[in-house]
Amino acid sequence: MTLSAPSARAVDLRVEPVNNILDHVERALQVHLDRDTMVRKRRSVGARTDRRTWVRVERRGLDKIGVQGWNGTECAARLEGIAQPVWRGCVVWQDADEPVMWRADETELLPSAPIGNAILSEDPKLEDAWWQAFNSSLDVLAAQDTRRVATPDTVTVTQALVTEAVRGIAPTADFDTTVERWVPAHADLNWANMTAPTFSLFDWEDWGNAPRGLDSASLWGSSLAVPALADRVRHERRHDFESRDGKLMTLFACSKILGPDAHPKDPRLEPARRMADQVIAELQAG
Structure with a gap:
């Protein structure tokens, strides 16, 4: 028991x-x-x-x-x-x-100030060097080895959690929700946990193994109120977003925006719904 x-x-x-x-x-x-x-x-x-x-x-x-x-x-x-x-x-x-x-x-102490709130409403205008440092840290993190399991929002991420979230916004879709690759992730990647102009990533309380693309999708979801920034995140982390797991994590991020607690005036709702429809179609097409 x-x-x-x-x-x-x-x-x-x-x-x-x-x-x-x-x-x-x-x-x-x-x-x-x-x-x-x-x-x-x-x-x-x-x-x-x-x-x-x-x-x-x-x-x-x-x-x-x-x-x-x-x-x-x-x-x-x-x-x-x-x-x-x-x-x-x-x-x-x-x-x-x-x-x-x-x-x-x-x-x-942090080398620079935190970029902003978890969800941004205006473009922070980050330099190319910042994005290079950002990509380097995320790629190095994904190549590490750990027995820890990520706990985004203090909830342990599992296959069942992923399936429940994806089915919540795609209840009739015909595709497999099984995650193929689990890699170390920060698991709370948003604009409040990174600094600029010098890049640094902090608040590591919930890091651990998670489906590939969790961090990239989470940051994209935090950027949707600034379309150009969301596009930049997708461009910089395109190898994550183009993977099958990355597509599942995109739906996972969309489920948090489009869920039952969604605010009707959240500017992220429409772009999240459009992306969810696009990714669902891609996964169904195989």
């Missing part, structure tokens, strides 16, 4: 009081956090330190921590040839009152 962890209450760290948590981190890491530099996200809080590093604190329910643990940033430190902040150390503890774990990772 498999025992499941109790579910944690939903919390948004953008509004939840976090001073006690940050105090705990300061004592554990023996560092001072500059609260004026604090960046608050739904699942994490980050701040600059007095030793010119960055600390990212994440809250995760025990039910969202699988057998591989949740030490993605630590494990990513061994990856070679990828532009990412150097990892310095961490502290992890279990909440005394809830079925929750907290984790604080300390890394070197």
Whole structure:
């Protein structure tokens, strides 16, 4: 019999009081956090330190921590040839009152500012050198070897998950949804997790093996409100998008945009639907 962890209450760290948590981190890491530099996200809080590093604190329910643990940033430190902040150390503890774990990772500062929000509404006008560094890191990542499994949005990516997502937007389509190639992926690739003008990729909590093209399709989906940018992503990562797995991952990304929680005024809806129809036709044609 498999025992499941109790579910944690939903919390948004953008509004939840976090001073006690940050105090705990300061004592554990023996560092001072500059609260004026604090960046608050739904699942994490980050701040600059007095030793010119960055600390990212994440809250995760025990039910969202699988057998591989949740030490993605630590494990990513061994990856070679990828532009990412150097990892310095961490502290992890279990909440005394809830079925929750907290984790604080300390890394070197980013070389440049994050590009923007996860979903962009205007073109960041990235230089060719940026795209070259971006492609290099993604290609090197895909060539690595790991036993980790990607957990995009803290959900373990499996064949069943892919099939469910694809069938959700192509319920009557006649093609096989079986993934042929699984490769290491960042699994949270969006414009909030990369820097410019100097390229760097950060927030490695969810990386691991995933269907080829997951990262490329995720970034494309985050770019659809800026058609020229979405086209550039497809051009730069065309070897992913032209593969069969890449087409499945395009549908996977479209399913997140076109799902039941879609906002009717999301500018990505129409281009996502057009692309989904095109890819479905290509897969059916073999």
